[in-house]
Amino acid sequence: MAAIEAHELCRTYKTHTGTFRRRTKEVEAVRGVSFTIEPGELFGLLGPNGAGKTTTIKMLITLLIPTAGSARVLGLDVVKDAREVRKRIGYVFGGERGVYERLSGYDNLRYFAELYGVPPKLQKPRIEELLELVGLKGREHERAEGYSRGMKQRLHVARGLLHDPEVLFLDEPTIGLDPVGARELRSTIASLTAAGKTILLTTHYMFEADALCDRIAVISKGSIVAEGTPADLKRGVGQGSVLEVEVYGVDEETIEQVRRLGGVLAVSVEEREQAQVLVVQTQAEVELTSAILGHLNGGQVGRISQREPTLEDAYVALVTEE
Amino acid sequence: MSTLRLLGVGWYFQFKMILRSPFDGIGNVLYPLFFATTALFVFRAGQSPRTLVYASLGAAVMGMWSSVSTSAGSAMQRERWWGTLELLVAAPRHFSLIMLPATLGLATVGIYNLAATLLWGHFVFGIPLTITHPLLFALSVVGTVLAFGGLGLLFAVSFVRFRAAWVLGNFFEYPVWLVCGFLVPLALLPGWVRPISWVLAPTWGMSAIRESALGGTPLPDLLLCLGLGAAYVALGVLVTDRVLYDARGRGTLSLT
Numbered sequence A: 001m002a003a004i005e006a007h008e009l010c011r012t013y014k015t016h017t018g019t020f021r022r023r024t025k026e027v028e029a030v031r032g033v034s035f036t037i038e039p040g041e042l043f044g045l046l047g048p049n050g051a052g053k054t055t056t057i058k059m060l061i062t063l064l065i066p067t068a069g070s071a072r073v074l075g076l077d078v079v080k081d082a083r084e085v086r087k088r089i090g091y092v093f094g095g096e097r098g099v100y101e102r103l104s105g106y107d108n109l110r111y112f113a114e115l116y117g118v119p120p121k122l123q124k125p126r127i128e129e130l131l132e133l134v135g136l137k138g139r140e141h142e143r144a145e146g147y148s149r150g151m152k153q154r155l156h157v158a159r160g161l162l163h164d165p166e167v168l169f170l171d172e173p174t175i176g177l178d179p180v181g182a183r184e185l186r187s188t189i190a191s192l193t194a195a196g197k198t199i200l201l202t203t204h205y206m207f208e209a210d211a212l213c214d215r216i217a218v219i220s221k222g223s224i225v226a227e228g229t230p231a232d233l234k235r236g237v238g239q240g241s242v243l244e245v246e247v248y249g250v251d252e253e254t255i256e257q258v259r260r261l262g263g264v265l266a267v268s269v270e271e272r273e274q275a276q277v278l279v280v281q282t283q284a285e286v287e288l289t290s291a292i293l294g295h296l297n298g299g300q301v302g303r304i305s306q307r308e309p310t311l312e313d314a315y316v317a318l319v320t321e322e
Numbered sequence B: 001m002s003t004l005r006l007l008g009v010g011w012y013f014q015f016k017m018i019l020r021s022p023f024d025g026i027g028n029v030l031y032p033l034f035f036a037t038t039a040l041f042v043f044r045a046g047q048s049p050r051t052l053v054y055a056s057l058g059a060a061v062m063g064m065w066s067s068v069s070t071s072a073g074s075a076m077q078r079e080r081w082w083g084t085l086e087l088l089v090a091a092p093r094h095f096s097l098i099m100l101p102a103t104l105g106l107a108t109v110g111i112y113n114l115a116a117t118l119l120w121g122h123f124v125f126g127i128p129l130t131i132t133h134p135l136l137f138a139l140s141v142v143g144t145v146l147a148f149g150g151l152g153l154l155f156a157v158s159f160v161r162f163r164a165a166w167v168l169g170n171f172f173e174y175p176v177w178l179v180c181g182f183l184v185p186l187a188l189l190p191g192w193v194r195p196i197s198w199v200l201a202p203t204w205g206m207s208a209i210r211e212s213a214l215g216g217t218p219l220p221d222l223l224l225c226l227g228l229g230a231a232y233v234a235l236g237v238l239v240t241d242r243v244l245y246d247a248r249g250r251g252t253l254s255l256t
Helices: A053-060 A082-088 A105-115 A120-134 A149-161 A179-194 A206-212 A230-238 A252-259 A289-295 A311-320 B002-019 B022-044 B049-082 B085-089 B095-125 B134-161 B165-179 B191-198 B201-214 B219-250
Strands: A004-017 A023-037 A042-046 A068-073 A089-093 A167-171 A198-203 A215-220 A223-228 A241-247 A264-272 A275-282 A301-307
Touching: A004 A053, A023 A053, A023 A068, A023 A215, A023 A223, A042 A053, A042 A206, A053 A068, A053 A167, A053 A198, A082 A089, A089 A149, A105 A120, A105 A149, A105 B002, A120 A149, A149 A167, A149 A179, A179 A198, A179 A206, A198 A206, A206 A311, A215 A230, A215 A311, A223 A230, A223 A311, A230 A311, A241 A289, A252 A264, A252 A275, A252 A289, A264 A311, A275 A311, A289 A301, B002 B095, B022 B049, B022 B095, B049 B085, B049 B095, B049 B134, B049 B165, B049 B201, B085 B095, B085 B219, B095 B134, B095 B219, B134 B201, B134 B219, B165 B191, B201 B219
Parallel strands: A042 A198, A042 A215, A089 A167, A167 A198
Antiparallel strands: A004 A023, A004 A068, A215 A223, A241 A275, A241 A301, A264 A275
C-alpha cells in the first residue's frame, strides 16, 4: 500500500474583484495532480510561488476538499476518513505563524499533545525528547513571543512530531531560516527519513531538494511538469550547458531577444549584489556566447563562464517552459 | 475521561492566554467598572437599596456577557491571524471539543467581572453585599458561566464559517442586555420580545443570580439556564462537522 496517493487532484478557488460591482472569478490552483509516494520515501514537491504546492498539501492533510479527483493517505480517503487521516499525519509549515505566542514553547507542545491525543503518561517524556531533538531545551519555558524565527520554526517541527505520525507534510520548513538553522533542520529531516517516516516536502531551495529527496515532482501553474529522481531531472537538461554572463542592468526586451535565439532552452536573471547574472541554458552542441553578447551590446558586461547544469537549472527550464 | 481531560487542559491554556492578553486584560478590568457606574447612576434615582442591588447584579452579568459575546468573536479572529485555526481543525479531536474550552475560558473571566462590579458598587456607591443564599448564588454564577460558554461555542462555530461573523458578536452585546432583563425587568418589555428572552440562557442565569442574592427560588431558573446551555453545546457539536466541511470546501480556513 502506498503512503500517499493523489489521483487527478483539482482545486479551484473563487475570488472576487471590485467593491461595489463585485465579480466572482474562478482560479484553478491545482489542475489534475497525480503522484504516488511509497512508505519511507522522502518526496519533494518543487515549484514557484503560486504553483499549487501548498494547495496540494492542504488537500492531502484534509484542510481543503478537492474540487475533483481523489487522494488517499495510508489507504484512507482524505475527505471521507478525514479524522483517521489526521491521527496519522503531521503537518509543519514555514514562517512564524501557527504558534501561541502568549504561551511558552513547552505549553504550546503540551496543548497540542492533548489535541493530538498523546496519552497523558507519554506527554512529558515525548515533549522532553522533542525539545532535545529540535534544540529548544533550556528555552522551553520562555514565552514563544520572544523566540527568534528559527526557534519558532523548530517549535513547529516538534509540534508536528508530537503524536509520532507515520507521514509528515513539511511545507517550506526552512524558509527564512539562517544557514546554520536550515542545515540543522535538514539534518533533522534526514534523520526522520532514516527512522522510516514518509515525508512530503515542499521547498524553493534546489540544493535542499537535491540533498534530501528520493524523488521530486516539479509543479508549475497547477500541473506536474516533471517527476523523477534528482538525477533523472538533471539528466533532462544534462545534454545542454549553462552560460552565465554578469551584466549591470539588463532589460526585459534583451532577455526576450536572448530567449528567442535558436538553441536556447531557458533564460533567467539572478541578482548578485550590485550585478545581475544572466543564466542561459543552451543545447550542448550550440555555441551562443557571441550571439548573446551581441544582444547585450549596449550594456556593461562582466565575467562570463560556462558550466554543467544543476538541479536548479533543470527546475528553471521546467517552470519557464510555456 | 479523555474528553473531560481535553476540556480541562484546553480551558487551562485558553484561560492562561486570556490572562496574558493586555488588550483583553484592560478591557476586562475597565468594562465592568464602567457598566456598574453607569447602571448605578441611573438606578440611584430610585433611592431604594433593593433596586440598587438589582442594578448592581444586572451590571455584573452585563460584564460577564460582554466578555463572552465580544471576546468569542475576537478570539476566533485571532486564531485566524495567528495561523493556529488550521492547526486546530487539522487536529484529530472533534473541533467542538477544542472550541468549547476556549469559550468557557472567556466566560470564566466573567466571574472576575461579576466580583469587580459588586465590589465597585459596594465600596464606591455603598451598595450592601448581602447574598441571601450564598451556595445557590455560587451555583447560579457557575451555571451562568457554563451556559455562556455553550452560547459562545455556537458563536465560535459560526465565526469559523463566516469570517465577518465576529462583528455580530459585538452586535449581540447590547440587545441581550435588554432582552434578557439585565437592567430592565422582562415584564416591562413588549410581549413579542418574551419568546426571544425565554430561549436565551442569559435570561435564566440573570434571574437565578438575582433570586439567590435577593432571596427567592433560583433553582428552576438555574435548571433552565443549564438546560439551555446544554442545548447550545449539543447544537454546536451537531453543526460543527457541517460548518467545517463547508469551510474546507470554500477554502476559507486560512483566510484572515
